Amino acid sequence: MSLNLKEKILYAASGLFYSQGIRATGVDAVVKAANTTKMSLYKYFSSKDDLVIAFLRKRDEDFRAWFVEQVNGKADTPKAKLLAIFDVISEWMAIPEFRGCAFINAAAEFPLEGNPVHQVSAEFYDQFRSYITELSRQCGSRSPESLALQLSLLIEGAIVSEQMKRHSGAAEQAKQAAIILIEASLSDIPCM
Amino acid sequence: MSLNLKEKILYAASGLFYSQGIRATGVDAVVKAANTTKMSLYKYFSSKDDLVIAFLRKRDEDFRAWFVEQVNGKADTPKAKLLAIFDVISEWMAIPEFRGCAFINAAAEFPLEGNPVHQVSAEFYDQFRSYITELSRQCGSRSPESLALQLSLLIEGAIVSEQMKRHSGAAEQAKQAAIILIEASLSDIPCM
């Protein structure tokens, strides 16, 4: 817990950016939350944009590590891991601080595709999808890319749905759908 | 096309709010785009918040009407309509002005559930889901609510995915997944 000042600022910024939104959070609010001054903030981050990018990169790193660890702790086989993903998502959604996906939110706040914030957000989902694709491949899907994209649509949809309205059972339904899609993708003959 | 001043302001605001984001769009920019003055804007809208709510309500009304019309133009039976939804979404995503779902974006910009903007956005998806539920019921789904929720997760996921990265085939995969989920929900014995 011994954070240096730069980490303390980033930690404070992360909390505010995620819970209130990026544009809604002023530099002064970050400074106050980190118990420091603007001068120090601008010593470590050249601009607010720079701080935002740092927030997203760290969130990317932390979230993916946490997520994979959670999944691995719940399941051993690739197929079980694919399903465990939905349990992890479900538990994540249940925490009161849940405010949707930081990357989806950031992309919504900075809609232009060329924007650096938008790009960093897009990278997260690229890597997240790669993770699911690899699991799909390992468990013998006929088309790992298709299955992975389909499952990631369910996940993103569930996150957004839960963000719009809490406790609507999105994660559970996403898992039920995932079970069907996984089985369909594993059998040689499509189930329809 | 003969818009009165209030409609002109709302039209200009809608374009800017959707393409650039709500917080990123100042009142002055709306005024300039509508070729009017602040005084007139504040005659018809008591505050920027009021204008934002009006934007979302009109978008709700217009989009749902347009969407249902598009679906009805593509299919006759309830089952065909469920699938046509994904074609409409796909075509919508292809237009260059596409910037994701205005309601998802608004909810991301105003993350607190109690916020009026957030609430209006949530209402849209409630009604959208009701529409899908009704179609699911009409085509004999064993559990219309479940199927509708699952399909809406695919739709929301596809929209978000396309917003993050254009032309990644999200809509097509969503439709493929939908076909499987619909068949599974129509058969008496789950296909797994």
Place this chain on the structure above:
DNA sequence: GTTGAAGTATACTGATCGGTATAGTCGCAA
């Protein structure tokens, strides 16, 4: 021909935005 409503033009308010300048405090190392 007058009145009144609709809309324009423009200057303004106070607050907040991101970012900077200057001076001072603090602890540690040579």
Place this chain on the structure above:
DNA sequence: TTGCGACTATACCGATCAGTATACTTCAAC
């Protein structure tokens, strides 16, 4: 003891934010 880098304190900058006050034009109804 001196010097130095990390950090603080505070006041400031110009720009922009949402919102208002005042005066003016335009035009149609009576």
